[in-house]
Amino acid sequence: MEETLLMIPGPTKVAPRVLKAMSDAIMNHRSAEFAEILVETNEMMAEIFQTENPAYTITGSGTAAMEAAVGNILNKGDKILNVVGGKFGERFLQIARATGGSPLELKVEWGTAVNPKDIENILDDNKDIKAVTIVHNETSTGVTNPIEEVGNILKNYDALYVVDTVSSLGGDDVAVDDYNIDICVTGSQKCLAAPPGMAAITVSDDAWNVIDKVDSNSYYLDIRKYKKYGNNKPAETPYTPSVSLMYAMREALSMIMEEGLESRIERHKLAAEATRNGVKAIGLELFAQEDVSSATVTAVKMPEGVSDKDMRGTMRDKYGIVLAGGQDHLKGNVFRIGHMGNITYKDIITTMSALEMTLKGLGFNIELGKGVAAAAGTYIASDHF
Amino acid sequence: MEETLLMIPGPTKVAPRVLKAMSDAIMNHRSAEFAEILVETNEMMAEIFQTENPAYTITGSGTAAMEAAVGNILNKGDKILNVVGGKFGERFLQIARATGGSPLELKVEWGTAVNPKDIENILDDNKDIKAVTIVHNETSTGVTNPIEEVGNILKNYDALYVVDTVSSLGGDDVAVDDYNIDICVTGSQKCLAAPPGMAAITVSDDAWNVIDKVDSNSYYLDIRKYKKYGNNKPAETPYTPSVSLMYAMREALSMIMEEGLESRIERHKLAAEATRNGVKAIGLELFAQEDVSSATVTAVKMPEGVSDKDMRGTMRDKYGIVLAGGQDHLKGNVFRIGHMGNITYKDIITTMSALEMTLKGLGFNIELGKGVAAAAGTYIASDHF
Numbered sequence: 184m185e186e187t188l189l190m191i192p193g194p195t196k197v198a199p200r201v202l203k204a205m206s207d208a209i210m211n212h213r214s215a216e217f218a219e220i221l222v223e224t225n226e227m228m229a230e231i232f233q234t235e236n237p238a239y240t241i242t243g244s245g246t247a248a249m250e251a252a253v254g255n256i257l258n259k260g261d262k263i264l265n266v267v268g269g270k271f272g273e274r275f276l277q278i279a280r281a282t283g284g285s286p287l288e289l290k291v292e293w294g295t296a297v298n299p300k301d302i303e304n305i306l307d308d309n310k311d312i313k314a315v316t317i318v319h320n321e322t323s324t325g326v327t328n329p330i331e332e333v334g335n336i337l338k339n340y341d342a343l344y345v346v347d348t349v350s351s352l353g354g355d356d357v358a359v360d361d362y363n364i365d366i367c368v369t370g371s372q373k374c375l376a377a378p379p380g381m382a383a384i385t386v387s388d389d390a391w392n393v394i395d396k397v398d399s400n401s402y403y404l405d406i407r408k409y410k411k412y413g414n415n416k417p418a419e420t421p422y423t424p425s426v427s428l429m430y431a432m433r434e435a436l437s438m439i440m441e442e443g444l445e446s447r448i449e450r451h452k453l454a455a456e457a458t459r460n461g462v463k464a465i466g467l468e469l470f471a472q473e474d475v476s477s478a479t480v481t482a483v484k485m486p487e488g489v490s491d492k493d494m495r496g497t498m499r500d501k502y503g504i505v506l507a508g509g510q511d512h513l514k515g516n517v518f519r520i521g522h523m524g525n526i527t528y529k530d531i532i533t534t535m536s537a538l539e540m541t542l543k544g545l546g547f548n549i550e551l552g553k554g555v556a557a558a559a560g561t562y563i564a565s566d567h568f
Numbered sequence: 569m570e571e572t573l574l575m576i577p578g579p580t581k582v583a584p585r586v587l588k589a590m591s592d593a594i595m596n597h598r599s600a601e602f603a604e605i606l607v608e609t610n611e612m613m614a615e616i617f618q619t620e621n622p623a624y625t626i627t628g629s630g631t632a633a634m635e636a637a638v639g640n641i642l643n644k645g646d647k648i649l650n651v652v653g654g655k656f657g658e659r660f661l662q663i664a665r666a667t668g669g670s671p672l673e674l675k676v677e678w679g680t681a682v683n684p685k686d687i688e689n690i691l692d693d694n695k696d697i698k699a700v701t702i703v704h705n706e707t708s709t710g711v712t713n714p715i716e717e718v719g720n721i722l723k724n725y726d727a728l729y730v731v732d733t734v735s736s737l738g739g740d741d742v743a744v745d746d747y748n749i750d751i752c753v754t755g756s757q758k759c760l761a762a763p764p765g766m767a768a769i770t771v772s773d774d775a776w777n778v779i780d781k782v783d784s785n786s787y788y789l790d791i792r793k794y795k796k797y798g799n800n801k802p803a804e805t806p807y808t809p810s811v812s813l814m815y816a817m818r819e820a821l822s823m824i825m826e827e828g829l830e831s832r833i834e835r836h837k838l839a840a841e842a843t844r845n846g847v848k849a850i851g852l853e854l855f856a857q858e859d860v861s862s863a864t865v866t867a868v869k870m871p872e873g874v875s876d877k878d879m880r881g882t883m884r885d886k887y888g889i890v891l892a893g894g895q896d897h898l899k900g901n902v903f904r905i906g907h908m909g910n911i912t913y914k915d916i917i918t919t920m921s922a923l924e925m926t927l928k929g930l931g932f933n934i935e936l937g938k939g940v941a942a943a944a945g946t947y948i949a950s951d952h953f
Contacts, residue, residue, distance in 0.1 A: 186593060187593075187595070189594065189595070189596060191596055193808065194594045194595075194596075194597060194808060194811055195594070196593070196594060197593070197594050197812075202591035202592075202593075202812075203591065205590060205591055205812060206587035206588065206590055206591040207587075208571060208572075208581070208582070208587075209574065209579045209580070209581060209582050209757075209763055209764070210572070210574070210579075211574060211576055211579075211890050211892075212579060212764065214890070242627070242628055242629050242632075242764075242765050243627055243628045243632065243788065244627050244788070244807035244808050244809070244810075245807070245808065246787070246788050246806075246807040247627075247628065247788045247807075250786060250787050250788045254786070254787075274787075277787060278787040281783075281784065281785075281786065281787040281790070282785075282786070282787065370808070372594075372808060372811075378594055378810065378811060378812040378813075379594070379597065379627075379808045379809065379810055379811050379812075380627050380765055380766075380808075380809065380810025380811070380812065380813055381765075381810075398666075399666065400666075400667075400785050400786060401635060401639070401666065401667070401785060401786045401788075401789070402631070402635050402639075402659075402662060402663040402666040402667065403628065403629070403631050403632045403634075403635045403786075403789065404786070404788065405666070421631075422629035422630070422631040422632075423578065423579060423629050423630065423755070423757060423764045423765075424629070424764065424765065425629075425763065425764055425765025425766075425810065425813065426579055426757075426763060426764050426765070427582075427587075427590060427763040427764075427765070427812070427813070427816075428763075428765055428810065428812070428813070431812070505596050505599070507596075
């Protein structure tokens with residue numbers, strides 16, 4: 184039985200050395216020894232967020248950090264603008280509603296990116312908007328939103344800037360301080376290539392000023408406690424953290440430091456380009472507008488006449504490669520190729536080849552090798568390979 | 569460097585086979601293969617809770633499950649009775665307040681258990697109490713509350729019965745259905761002996777009837793979603809779960825099944841008895857009233873004339889055994905010996921011996937071997953050894 188290749192947008196393959204670190208003996212989470220690991224992990228997180236502000240790890244899914252980002256800045260009825268162009272944009276809106284906020288929705292067609300000007304117009308018309316949420320990399324559609332441009336607009340407004348980089352941090356450009364981001368969240372299991380179950384958040388001084396005047400909707404996700412306990416000597420988490428996952432996170436983040444954040448991001452961008460070129464050469468159509476397509480996940484329209492079950496089922500069962508399906512109204516209409524974390528050209532090449540064989544096997548008129556050639560050609564033409 | 573022995577009330581030592589299971593390759597969390605692991609884990613959880621109702625795992629600390637237990641049953645201003653006789657009883661009260669409830673506090677002296685009659689009286693005087701929370705095993709004081717007796721009272725009232733068994737499930741008697749418990753929560757890292765970072769919850773039909781009429785305070789901890797996704801085919805979690813911890817949980821729970829829940833509980837009770845007898849033979853004083861003392865953690869008064877730093881520091885640095893300190897106003901006044909999870913007589917014996925040597929080294933008039941003899945004597949006198 185060969186190992187399955189996960190080409191999904193998280194969780195991603197975890198390196199053996201990270202798994203090995205994870206299986207170290209459990210230690211007291213309130214000890215100087217553990218504090219060192221915690222501090223080191225949080226400092227590396229801040230470095231990867233590219234911020235001078237501290238970062239905190241939260242034991243939970245990425246969604247827990249999304250809630251911590253929103254639930255700690257909204258009092259009952261506070262207005263928040265949620266940019267919604269996919270499932271995770273929608274999630275921010277649902278969280279805003281669930282935590283007592285009064286959300287304004289800026290709808291963006293799925294597969295396209297937000298126009299920053301639209302955000303500016305809404306802010307001009309609604310001076311009382313307390314925060315704007317945006318998903319950097321919309322995992323459900325394979326679109327990257329222009330968070331730097333939006334940040335340039337938002338610096339002229341009081342509204343806090345909240346960005347979800349769950350599926351982009353470590354795989355695409357995210358410079359929290361340079362982009363004027365107030366609260367940025369991410370998850371362990373995507374581009375960071377650690378096992379799932381841990382999230383991270385960073386918070387600006389402006390955001391703390393707001394947070395200090397808000398009653399958090401949640402006890403567990405009250406971010407003030409993470410700050411308070413983080414400042415203890417030795418540093419602590421408010422509740423028993425996932426000790427093993429902290430070991431894993433530290434190791435995974437160390438691997439990012441060794442590779443170099445910039446090289447890692449270039450590697451992701453190149454994998455994305457190779458994937459898009461391969462897919463197009465096979466004759467498939469991209470779902471997302473190509474000029475705003477994601478560095479970490481590519482959404483592809485399901486070819487006419489084949490079911491998701493047959494396509495992805497064959498890829499998985501016959502070729503040992505797991506792709507992701509579409510979410511919500513895209514279910515059955517798109518499939519998604521994740522190329523995040525520790526993905527190399529080998530994974531892209533085999534995925535293209537398996538895609539060709541799968542489609543040929545399902546009766547499509549496919550010339551084997553064309554997708555592979557396009558992907559390989561992209562690689563060898565690149566300065567970053 | 570020898571391995572440190574963790575004698576703290578969680579996280580506890582994790583068996584090599586659990587660590588090994590945890591380091592298996594990451595899989596797609598929305599696959600039939602993972603669903604099997606999820607279902608098996610949740611089913612074993614329900615069996616250990618001794619309930620016919622389904623159990624759900626939550627990616628988070630035990631506190632996350634405590635919040636899920638309370639935040640999902642309270643609308644703004646709903647009255648809830650919180651029994652508070654230690655730090656974790658207090659936590660339930662704080663969570664009730666943070667999630668919009670209007671808590672009534674039943675104060676119980678730290679080190680003693682609640683008198684069920686007091687709960688009955690309060691319920692008679694306050695017909696509008698929607699729920700009662702109680703911590704089964706108060707980790708901060710080493711007291712076990714009489715959850716069966718309280719359950720017998722609560723079946724005559726409409727109030728929901730919410731019990732925290734974070735530090736008792738798998739180490740002391742918890743029969744959710746027999747005790748009429750509506751919502752029961754636990755954590756992975758105590759008696760279950762899995763790594764920290766996962767929590768579990770089970771919910772009765774009566775509780776679901778309430779939950780369905782309540783707006784959860786939290787999006788992440790909205791328990792209805794865990795039910796909904798758990799019922800999907802294949803079963804899922806609402807958000808990316810901690811895949812590696814799920815592997816670990818399944819393995820740890822399998823070990824409980826192999827040992828047998830009853831034997832495991834007897835093993836814990838015996839370890840507790842041996843610890844108490846050992847500690848007393850050394851000449852130390854128990855903090856908790858002995859007839860309500862915990863099966864999983866023993867709180868001991870710090871002997872006069874020695875600092876927590878010297879006592880626990882020596883135990884840790886010279887003897888390689890980590891004990892827990894006191895919490896809140898007990899800081900420096902008690903130390904706590906955790907005897908939960910995969911603890912055997914060997915661990916109790918060495919802890920007693922190290923305790924004797926530590927105190928002797930710190931200038932106390934200690935006769936080496938007396939504590940050990942009392943602990944060993946307890947073991948050989950038992951039918952369960």
